[in-house]
Structure formats: C-alpha cells, structure tokens
Amino acid sequence: MSKNTSKHLDGFLRKIVPSVSLLTHNFFFKCFANMADLPTKIIVPEFRNLPPNHLRIRIGVGNRIFSNQMRYLNTYSFWMYCLSEGYITLNSSIIDIGCGCGRYAHPLRDYEFKQSRFTGRYLGVDIDQEQLKWCSENFDAQRFRFVHSTHASKSYNTTGSSQSMTLPKEDQSVDFVFSSSLLTHLLETELRNYLQETFRVLKPGGHMLMTCFCLDYPPATMGSRHTFSHAIGNSRVETLEVPEAAVAYTEAFFLETAKNIGFKSARIIGVVPNTDEIQSIFLAEK
Numbered sequence: 001m002s003k004n005t006s007k008h009l010d011g012f013l014r015k016i017v018p019s020v021s022l023l024t025h026n027f028f029f030k031c032f033a034n035m036a037d038l039p040t041k042i043i044v045p046e047f048r049n050l051p052p053n054h055l056r057i058r059i060g061v062g063n064r065i066f067s068n069q070m071r072y073l074n075t076y077s078f079w080m081y082c083l084s085e086g087y088i089t090l091n092s093s094i095i096d097i098g099c100g101c102g103r104y105a106h107p108l109r110d111y112e113f114k115q116s117r118f119t120g121r122y123l124g125v126d127i128d129q130e131q132l133k134w135c136s137e138n139f140d141a142q143r144f145r146f147v148h149s150t151h152a153s154k155s156y157n158t159t160g161s162s163q164s165m166t167l168p169k170e171d172q173s174v175d176f177v178f179s180s181s182l183l184t185h186l187l188e189t190e191l192r193n194y195l196q197e198t199f200r201v202l203k204p205g206g207h208m209l210m211t212c213f214c215l216d217y218p219p220a221t222m223g224s225r226h227t228f229s230h231a232i233g234n235s236r237v238e239t240l241e242v243p244e245a246a247v248a249y250t251e252a253f254f255l256e257t258a259k260n261i262g263f264k265s266a267r268i269i270g271v272v273p274n275t276d277e278i279q280s281i282f283l284a285e286k
Helices: 003-016 027-036 038-043 053-059 069-073 076-084 105-110 129-138 188-201 251-261
Strands: 093-097 121-126 144-148 174-179 202-214 230-232 235-237 247-249 265-269 280-285
Touching: 027 038, 027 053, 053 069, 053 129, 076 105, 093 188, 105 121, 121 129, 129 144, 174 188, 188 202, 188 251, 202 251, 251 265, 251 280
Parallel strands: 093 121, 093 174, 121 144, 174 202, 202 247
Antiparallel strands: 202 280, 230 235, 235 247, 265 280
C-alpha cells in the first residue's frame, strides 16, 4: 500500500469515527486490519513478533492505521532521553500507566550489549484485558509484570468497576512513572486521581513523565484533526459524544495541579514548532 493511499484511508476513517480505539474492538475491523498487515510480515521477518495490527492501532502509533510497524518500534529515543537525564537507570523500578501492548516495554526487554541489559522491574498497568494478555504472553515475568486497572473508560470500550485507579505498589517504592497518551484521555477527576497515585508511589526525587495535549503548545494537528472546541470544567475536549477520545488542558492547570498534589517541581515541555509533533510532555519531580 502506497504512503499516499494509506494517508487518505487513515484520514477518511478518522472523519467518520470519533475514536479509532473503539473501532479496533469491532470483529470485522480487526480482521481487515490484521489481514492488511500480512504482506509486510511476510516480507519483513522482524515484524512477525509484533502485536497484531488492531492492537497497535488501538494504542495510537503515530495515528497510523496502516504501515505503523516502525512507529510501534520507535521508542528507543524516549529511553535514551530518560537515561541521559537521569530519570532512570537499567536497574530502576518503572511503572507504565496505560502500557497497551508493550510498545515502551519492548526496547527494555530486548536491549542487550555485551553483558549490559535491563535488570530492573517494569510494571505495566492498563484497562484493556486483550492488550494485557498479549503482553503477559510475550514478556518475561522475571522483569515484567502486567496488571489490570479497574478504571472505566468510554474511549477504550471498558466498563471497569471503579471511577478511580490505585497503583499496586507501596508508598515511595518506584523510581519512575510515565505514560504515553494517557492524560490525553482523562477528564479532570480521573486526571487528578492518576497524578495523586503517581505521587504516592514515587520515591523522593523520583520523576513522573506523561505526554499530554497542552493548549499553550498546540499539536501539529490543531485545526484539522483537533480543535478542542468543547469545555468540560478545566478541560477542552474534541467531542461531547466520547469526551475521553481527546482531552486537553492549559499549562497553568497542569502546573497548579502538580503543585497542589505536592510535587517539588513541574514543567511542560511543549511540542516543537513547525514539526509533526502532537503531544507535549508533563514532567514533575517528587
């Protein structure tokens, strides 16, 4: 499939579906998406052990419905940044909230140079049982554990038993908590809950890093895919039909919330202007 054809199909589907993650629960779409993935798996052996295409689509992968394999694999830069900034070491205790089908766990599992490898503990938390099942079957239990959150979500088609989330870790026991495309799906009450739980489990000096939609640093898709034209409390959402599909906040709200929870410092690292970046980074230290 050509790049232009893929782009046009992606755009067409996104115009008629408020939340593509919901679409990936449809049996017929699953079959279509996974069959479209077969030619690439035949040609490129390294792609055969990746999660099924419908699971990759569900977690975002650069908003690509087709030809998204390299987007799934392209998280090494994230870990290089975290290592260079001192947020983690190869022996750190890490929590990935909204771990999906293991996109960020993948590089840590496979990294090995001479006798150096990830020897820490990685806890992936998600509301999606299908994604967690795939992870549990494809990551070693010695270093990686994946657990279900009972928090409900319209955007991800789950009807969990709770409107809040509790991380299964003791107070002050974790070095680093992060999420990719989690805060972009949380309304205010849920967002505060997740940040409070993150603060509770972090060790003093530990860091939180979460991607977000920040209205002060508009995504490259602003005005096309994203408008955030509806207000719900302090949030701005893309659609009232499924508000959790895309949620944005101001920089002031993020920083004030972090301060009130107790973080020692917090800042927003905005998207780089004139690039295709979509999400900013919400970074805080306990």
